[in-house]
Amino acid sequence: MLLAAIVLVFAAFYYIPWLKKVISDFLYQYPHMQKLPGPKRLPFIGCIADLAGDTTVPIKFWMQEAEKVRAKGEGIFAITVLGRNITFPVNGEMVRPNFPPLQYICESPNEILKGKDYDFLKGWIGDGILTLIGQPWRDRRKSYTPLFHFSMLEGYLDAFNKHARVLCEVLQKEAGTEVDMCERVKRLALDAITDAAMDINFDTQRDPSHPYLHAVHDFTHMQQRYINEPQMWVKWIWATLYHRRYKYSLDILNDFSDKIMNDRLKRVQCGEIDLNAKKRPLIDHFFGLNQRGEWTLDDVHFELNGVIFGGHDTTSATLTWIFWALGTQPHFQQQCFEEINDIFGDTDRDCTHEDMKAMEFTERFVKETMRIFPPIPAVERELQNDFQMGDYLLPKGSEVFMAPHVIHRNPEIYPDPWKFDPDRWLPENVAKRNPYDFIPFSAGNRNCLGQKFAMHEIKTVLAWTLRKFIFSTNKKLLDQGFAIEVICKPTLPVDLLITPRN
Template identity: 60%
Template sequence: MALVGLLFTIAAAVYYIPWIVKLISNWIYQYPYIMKLPGPKGLPLVGNVLELAGDGKTTNSSTAPLLFWLECAEKARAEGHSIFTMTALGRTMTFPLNGEMMKAICESPEQLMKGKDYDYLKAWVGEGILISVGDKWKERRKFFSPMFHFSMLEGYLDTFNKHARIFQQQLLKTEGNEIDMFMYVKRCSLDIIVETAMGCDFGIQTNPDHPYPHAIEVYTNFSQRYNTEPQMWVTAIWYLLYHREYKTALNQLHGLTNDIMNERMKRVQTGEVDLNAKKRPLIDHFFGLHEQGKMTLEEVHLEINATIFGGHDTTAATMSWVYWALATQPHFQQQCYEEAYAIFGDSDRDCTHDDLKALEFTERFIRETMRIFAPVPLIERELVSDFKMGEYVIPKGTEIFLNAFLLHHNPEAFPDPWKFDPDRFLIENVSKRHPYDYVPFCAGHRSCLGQKFAMQEMKILTSWVLRKMSLHSDRNLLDNGYATDVVLKPTLGSLMTVKRRVHPE
């Protein structure tokens, strides 16, 4: 037994040696810079790991980093700084704290490389639009862009309405019972993205046992744990304890995309599907590029997966905060409802492009929700060279954490930042701010391609719900905690009850 233990320790040490060497050499290079930068000075090499972990009592492990960063941001701002830098286990992280610093990095044509935490995604989405850099990324962005043009977005409205209608029916069935809205809206946003990306209906909302959402859950869970649980890095432990379940989920994800692609390709070959149709799913657009020799089928497959990854959890997390903000603030809910009632009355009709424009207050409500609860709280760029941000010089290898949560709680841009106020998004107020102060979809070169798509979907999902039901909670808006997953999730869940409306109210 002792021998096994010894061998195991030696194997683990050998495994970690390259990592330790890199950690030390990074430290030696970056240390002189870090000492001049504002931010908490942690212990040598381990840095601020303890603060990131929290005390384990008052905060859970996925909330603690955010609370620590908020504290650092407040301190740095009070000292007149517009960034702060911290370190953890050989990683150096710099956080921009206002729009000007955010702009510097987002508009830099050189600093486009994603951070290490994206590596976990590669097995599912490959190295395409979400992760690649340089010419490959530029080409992919060009391939995707036409599908998010205004003319194409109109074509998605039928799909949004179809699934929003089912969503509404599912919620009405729960009347009187407390539900976690996140699960319901997640299934709906998956149905929407699967149909707009692959042209097929998985019917996940009416079949919650569908293997697809389960496989996504297992895969993303494992991948995130991999970043924070070092025992998983030891090959023997990985294969013994985790690999099988992980691989099964991954195979399921790839298998389902493959099946859909094969089926659709057959329909393309028989002429049943027109690749140039005005209303077409993303997959047909990519098949067209494949026919022109610009994408392999494997690349089509991975970009479809990337779209599904980028387009469902983000929308679901945002919408669960939107419903939470409605349920806990009845006066704002009433305003959104009245706006929807003025447009749709008692009807069951679909939401049109003109209706979307008329949902003006609803849009401001959603934007304010995305300010307070930034749905993607963390985006990373790894510096490929030393980089000047305003008066600060940040060393090569530093990860710039583009943390929308910190920017959105900057009191200079958003006075009284925890106050929920949709009027912050009136045109006259928006024009007073730096354009990079508000960045739920990131900004600059790598901004979200799907932001107009998402905004349309979210306005439709909000209005379809309020047209037929009211949302109720005994809690207050800020009673919920927030956990930094890939997306920001409410730690209490998005708990509420729904009640069928009797019109007019």
């Protein structure tokens, strides 16, 4: 009895300030939200009933609502979910108006606060580039930019070639059978990013029992539950169900980074490693920034984790969709193969920077895959002030989700939007579009720093695998649905028959 009373008093103290904020946000935002187009929203609980169901529901719902408001000539729709008010622009021009001086949501220094879903990541990625705001973010971005310059990208190609070769070796053993490509590329992407970032070979492609791989999977699974299930936003429910498991995975992830950093730092200190070598992993660039006094060792630790978080699941989901698009469209697979064959002939050589430029059709194919199957469900921002978006006034404290699935299906920009057409990426067609009409990597001054890195990795994997195998399935391109698992993943297994080329 006494214990129950203590718990109640404690809970009241803990939750009263939170409750006060929820109520005052609601009273301020509700009248504004009522004026915005979108589905029927009950006060506070909003459209929770429309979103009930499995992880495929949200994207379907967003796409349907976008179609409805477009038909009425509106540029946004707004939804409410348990007190979270979220606005979705439905075209690129709404995100970045063609005619200034209207503010751009993605580029405004005031509105840059990332959405609530990033809170979960803090234990892994700390306050790094992904979540920093204002001047600290500008400084961090400035230190990062040279690391993804094309001259640096050449250094990372070695890691991509090495792990793409291993992928081919693994697939060769399974030739003649149907293989779950999602699993294979997940491990490849983790090996490639940890190698390029930390010069370490976890080799999870050959050893899928590696604890780092399991910790990453477990962490992202918990993050998925946190994002998708609103009851998890209540701290005690979350803590009761997951706190121990969360801490366990986090300890593994952080301990690995610490150990790798400490070992390498010792080698730097004994002069074994040259921090100015032409080809060097990201960790050496980061140590260089530390030596120049720009970053602390904590910054190095969290940025390494941030790059691994930001770079592995996104790239592996993109590759999964690409293999799906190849397997279901043999004529496009053949076109990619012919281009690669023209460049490499029947050699077994590594990919170079020049090859990346020459893979022009393959790049268009990749971009069209990323348009139809974008890996990130939404780029999220939380408004620090009332924000005028076109004709709509969005209230302070509400959120804006720039959802590629919504924006990439705007028929005014992409006629027949479900048709797979790599020609949409011919330069003359790209020139007509607003940069925010294509946002798998976001756009503007806070776009993805690793997009060229990711493109190089993807092209290297394609150059290797298409030289050696044909991927096939009797399923159709659009048989797939979209499941939000932090990243947007296919609902059907991507099981493809692997046939070696002669």
